[in-house]
Amino acid sequence: MKKTVALGEVPHFYRETDVVVCGFGGAGACAALEARQNGADVIVLERFSDGGGSTELSACEMYLGGSGGTSLQRELGFEDSNENFRAYLLQCFGENHDPERLTAYTEGAAEHFDWMEAQGVPYKRGFFGGRDVVAMTGDSLQYTGNERAWPFNLVCEPVPRGHLPADSDHNGGKVLMGVLKKRVRDAGAEVIVDARVGQLITDGDGSVCGVGVKIDNEMRYIRARKGVVLTMGGFIMNERMTRRHIPRQESFATRHGNPGDTGDGITMGVAAGGNAINMGEAFIGVAHYPPAELTYGIFVNQAGQRFVNEDVYLARMGEHVFRQHGRRAYLFIDNAHFSRPAYHDTTEIVAVGETIEEVEQEAGLPAGSLQRTVAYYNAHAERGEDPLFNKSADWLTPLSEAPFALVDFSLDKLHPTVFTLGGLETRSTGEVLTSDGDVIPGLYAAGRTAAGIPRTGEGYASGMSVGDATFFGRLAGRQAALAG
Template identity: 40%
Template sequence: MSGLDIPATIDASAVTDWSDDVDVVVIGFGIGGGCAAVSAAACGARVLVLERAAVAGGTTALAGGHFYLGGGTAVQQATGHPDSAEEMYSYLVAMSREPEHDKIRAYCEGSVEHFDWLEDLGVHFERSYYPDKAVIQPGTEGLMYTGNEKVWPYSDLAVAAPRGHKVPVPGDTQGAALVIELLLKRAAELGVGVRYETGATHLILDDGAVAGVTWKHFGDTGAVRARAVVIAAGGFVMNSDMVAAYTPKLAEKPFVLGSTYDDGLGIRLGMSAGGATKHMDQAFITAPVYPPSVLLTGIIVNKLGQRFVAEDSYHSRTSGFVMDQPDSAAFLIVDEAHLQRPNFPLIKFIDGWETLQEMESALGIPAGNLVDTLNRYNENAAKGQDPDFHKQPEFLAPQDKGPWAAFDLSLGKALYSGFTVGGLATDVDGRVLREDGHAIAGLYAAGACASTLAQDGKGYSSGTQLGAGSFFGRRAGAHAARAVASAKTV
C-alpha cells in the first residue's frame, strides 16, 4: 500500500453497529486536537478523542514551547514592548505567500484573549524578556524575537515587536509538553473521553456530510457515530512517499522534526471526503547559523560567491533561500576577528585560509567573485550601511582581518531538520473546504494537518505552529459544538 493512497469512505447506511455515539470526535491529541476537544466540551458537546499513540502529545510534545502571540499581551506590556493587533496583522500579511486575511485578522485580534486563555489553562508565561539573537532562549524568559520583525523589508512594513512567548521550561525541547499535560487535565475535568492506541481509519459519510469515523485498536475495530469530526493528526514528514511527492528537499536532510504518526493520514482522510489542500509543496527546513550571533556579522554566499539573503534573518528564512541557490549550496564567511564556534554546530566548519583567493579556489567559487563580494560588503559595513540587503547595524562589521574561515550551509552538509507545513484547506473556523471553497458538512481540521498561518519556511516565526494550532483548534472545537447544538434544535 502506497503512502499516497487515499482511504475509502464508508457510507453510514453500511454501518450496522456503532461502538460510540458522540457529538464531536477528535482525531489526535496534540495541541490542535487537545484545544479542539476542550473547547467543544466547554460548549456542552460530548467529545471523544482517538489517539493512535500510547500517550497524548504528538509532535507538540517535542516542541520548545514558543507561542507566537501579540497585540499587547501581559508579557509584552510588562517588559515594555508595545504592540497592537494592527501591527501584528501587517507583519503576518507581509510574511505570507498567499495571505488569508480573515484568518490573520482573527488571529491577531484574538491574540490577547488567547494568551489569557492559555494562562487560565495553567500556562504562566514569565514576565521577562530575552534580548539576544537565539533560536530559543536558554532559560525561562517569557518573551523574545522569534521571526523577521526587525529584518528588512518587514521592519519597514510593520512596527517590530517581540512575539515569541515561551512556556517557562528551561532549554530548547519539550516546553510544550507542559501544555499537553494541562490540556489533559482540563479534558478530564470536562468529561472528554480519550482512547489511546486507537487510530481512525476511515471517515463515515451520510449523503456527503461526515457522520463519524471507523477505528482500529490492535485487533479490534469499530465505528463512532459523530455529528462532527475534527482531524488533528499532524503533518506528513514521516511519510516517505508523500515527502518525495510534495517536498523532496526534506528527503535530502539528516533528520526530521515529527512524531511516528506524522504520516499524513489525517490529510488523506480529509481528502477522502473531498477536502482540498494548500501549500503541500512547502516545508520548514533549517540549520541555524546562530548562536553565537557574532557569526551574523559575516556574509553568506552561494557557490558563485554572491550574497542572496540578509544574514540576520530568522534561521528558516535564511535556510529557505539556501534551498533556492544552485545545488542548494552556500557558505558563511567570517574573518578571524569575528570567528566563534557554535556550541551546538549545525553548520559544518570547513577550514581557514590566509587569502580570499585561496578560499575561492578551495570552495570552487569562480575566481574574483568572493573577493568582489566581500570588498563591497566591507566598504559599506565600514560606513554602517548595507544597501544590498539592509542588514541591521548591530550585525554589520567589516570582515577584513584575515585569515578567513568558512562554514558549509549546503544541503547534505549542514545538519538540516524540518517538517511539513501544507495541509487541508480550512476556513477561519476550521471547517475543511472543497476545491470550490464550500465547507464539507461536519468536517474540521486543526494543527499541522490544516493550512492556517504557516505557509513556508521563509515566512515562518517560531511559535506559529503552537500558536495557530491552539488558536484555530479552539475555534474548530467551538464551532463544531455550536453546529451540533444548532442541528439538535432543528
C-alpha cells in the same frame, strides 16, 4: 484501506458521542477542551500510547500579539496593535495569506494567551532581547522571526511576539502539553490511546458522522452526533506525499520530524471531499545561529556571492539557501566572530586560511570572487551600510581578523527539523471546504492537518505553528460543539 465508509456499511457502533477529536496534540487538546466547555460530550483518539505530538516535541513558543499587546507584552512595556501585527503577517505570507484567518488571529491572539495562562501554562514576566531561536534565560517573551530585519522593518514596527513557557528552554512543549492533557481529562473528555483513526464515516448527503479507528488491531466505529475534528498533524513522514508535494526536501542529508506526521488527517479529509492546499510549503530549519555572533558573518553561494541579509530568521535563510545553484551555501566568518553553529555542530568547515584568497582557493570558488565580495562588504560595513541586502547596522562589522573560515551550509550536509505547512482548506472556524468552497457538514480540521496562518517557510517565525494550531483548534472544537 478505503478512507471513507458509508454509514449504511457500518456493522456496529463501538461508541457514540457529540464530538470526536482525532489526534491529541496541541490542536486536538484545545479542540477537545473548547468542545467540552461548550457542552459537548467528547472522545479524543490518539494513535500512540500518549498524546503530545509535535507540540510536545517543540519548545512551544507561540507567536502572539495584537489588541494593544498580550498581557505579557504590555507588562513588559511593548504595545502591539492589530494593524501592526497584521502588517507583519502580510509581509510574511504575501499572496498566500488567508484574510479571514488573519483577521481572526490578529484579533484573538491576545485573548488566546490569557486562555493558556488560565489553563495553568506558566509564563515568566521576563524579556530576552538577544538573538536566539529559543530564549535560554527562562524568560517568556522574545523576538522569534524577521521583525527587526529587512524588508519587514520597512512595513511594521518590530515587536517581540514569541511567548515561551517559563524556564523551559527547549522543553516548553512538555510543559504546555502536560497542562493541556490533564485539563482535557479533568474536563471529562474520554481519551482513548493506541487508537489509529483510518476512516471517516459519511452519510448519504456527504456529511461526516463518525470515524473508523483501529483499537487492539480491530476496526471499530464511533458515531459523532455533532462533528469530527481532524487534528492529526502534518505529513512530513509520509514519503509518497513528500515526494509528490515537496520533492526538494530530498536534497537534505537527513531530516528530523515527528514520526506521527504521516498525513492521515489530510488524506482522510480529501477522501471525504476536502481540498488540500499549500501542499508544497514547509518549515525547514537551516539554523545559522545561535550563537548570535555568527550573524556578523556573510553567506555566499558557489559563485562566491552573497544572496541574503544574514540577520533573517532561520527558515528564511533555509529558503534562500534552497534557491542557490546546487543548493550549496557557505558561511564566511573571521576569527573575531567564529563559533560552531549550535544546531548544526557537525557541519564541515570547508576551508580555513590566513587570507581570503587562501580560503577561496581551498574551497574552489572562482578566482577573485570571494575576495571581491568581502572587500565590498567590508568597505560598506565600516560605515554601517549594506547596500545590497540591507542587513541591520547592528550586525555589520568588517570581517578582517585572520584566520578566516568557510562553514558548509549546503543542504546535502544538513539534518534540519522539517514540518509541513499545507493541509485541508478550512474556514477560520475549522469547517473543512470542498474545492468549490462548500462546507462539508460535520467535518472540521485544525493544526498542521489544515492550511493555517503560516503559509511559507520564507515568512515563518518560531511560534507560528503552535500559536496557529492551538488557537484554531479551539475555534474548531467550539464550532463542532455548537453545530446543530
